[in-house]
Amino acid sequence: MRSEARGLLASALVAGAAGTAAVAGSYAAVGRTPAFVAAPVSEVVIASTPDAVVTWSIQTLGSLGSQLGFLLALALTVGLFALATAVAARLADRFAVPALAVAPVACVAVALALTGSAASTLAAGAGAGLVVALASVGASDADEATTDAAADAAHASARRRVLQAVAGAFAVGGVGAVLGSGKGGDVPETDGEVSAGVQSLLDEAAEKSLDVEGIEPLVSEQFYQVDVNNVDPTPKREDWTLSVTGAVEEETEFDYEDLTGLSESVEHRFVTLRCVGEGLNGKKMDTALWTGVPVTELLDSAGVELGENCCVMLRAADDYFEEFPLSALRDGFLAFEMNGEPLPRGHGYPVRALIPGHWGEINVKWLTKIEVLEEEAKGYWEKRGWHGTGPVNTVAKLHAVNRLGDATDAASGGATKMQVAGHAYAGTRGIRKVEVSTDGGSSWNEATLSEPLPGNPGEGGSENGEQSAAEDAWRQWEHTYEATDAHDVVVRATDGEGNLQPKEDSKPFPSGATGWVSKWVEP
């Protein structure tokens, strides 16, 4: 009985090791791409997660939620291969053939069912095969031992074989992690050099960034990312097409060359994106310099008449879809570069939509289709109760609290020189001012704002030598003051139309957080 239990545990460990090696093998071959064996499992996990849980996890866990979801998918995939290995080993045992002959075949079959990729499938089979082979090196059967000594020796050998299998799984896992992390689609490698036009705009942004410790410069160093799937699609530039369909005079299809071929219309725009699901003082708000063409250029060039239709649905390679008013699309932009480099895979390579002033969710990545609608329909998030298709709320964030001086400094008279800072954004309404209170909202001081980022130099650019300002970009704010006691700092913005940021607090769900950010500060 004891030995039977020990045998079961050993088989389970070997099967688990083989499952791990199968997944690691697949990862080594294709990385975190749709061909990875865990990708379809992750889709099933996401599809079967109740919408309420998705919404809750976005609000409370943020990106941790999707990471946990992916870990679960990985565990389930390992389990699938482990099960295949265990069943194969049982069958092999019954028909007295070596497990090595059956287990890898079973794993290949599972991999094939999960992904159509030959490389991914073969590597999964090879990983599992290696572990099963290690588990049978030096095998001798405990059941056939006739003496105690022989039984002990057999148990020792079984233990060794399990250790070999587990060690093998670790090795394959390590190799997989290294090889796989370097893979991820075919975004062209660049030498990091950007065009002179882009470079001068980036330089200007760097110059205009306030010199404050602890906040992102005007062009974000770490641009947030929100994806409905855990594995991003990997469309190729050469194969990419964008079709314009639905209620249009004539359906039209464009390819990447059509887009970049409109060289006269190529623009560089500083645009800020903000996720409707982020907390009031969250960090899912960032800015980049995007290169692309206005959507209308493309539609005009194909003679597509959008007429008086109500709305439009954008669709993407990851089956994401979002619907919004056609009027918003008319100001839309199709971006293929970010900060002078090809769009990174995670931000929608090869082409994404940018819809000025609207929440991030309708800025569809990996764009494949523009469908003109005659009646309203719901997008991916609206089906889940969100209302994130409209213009963004006004916000002033407080991300840096810096002590610039020292209270023990004789000259300070016991006060500490403090600095608070952050970003403010109100979409295309722009930011007129940011006010800071250091007494919990009783009195207000106007903060210093960064200069507006430059607008597109092409169109209506430098009239009377004055450069236009970016229409949809954030500003940084900063306020320096002296403090002796702990106090409540509150911050609020006024948009370019003179509207004060609403004070009333509301949660991100369903239409974006509102309220004034405040922080208790000890000097």
Ligand SMILES: Nc1nc2c(c(=O)[nH]1)N[C@H]1C(S)=C(S)[C@@H](COP(=O)(O)O)O[C@H]1N2
């Ligand atoms: N195809 C596709 N587009 C998408 C998404 C997505 O999951 N798939 N996420 C949306 C959401 S919710 C946001 S906030 C922005 C984020 O853009 P980023 O990941 O480039 O920051 O992309 C939007 N576009």
Ligand SMILES: [Mo]
């Ligand atoms: Mo979002």
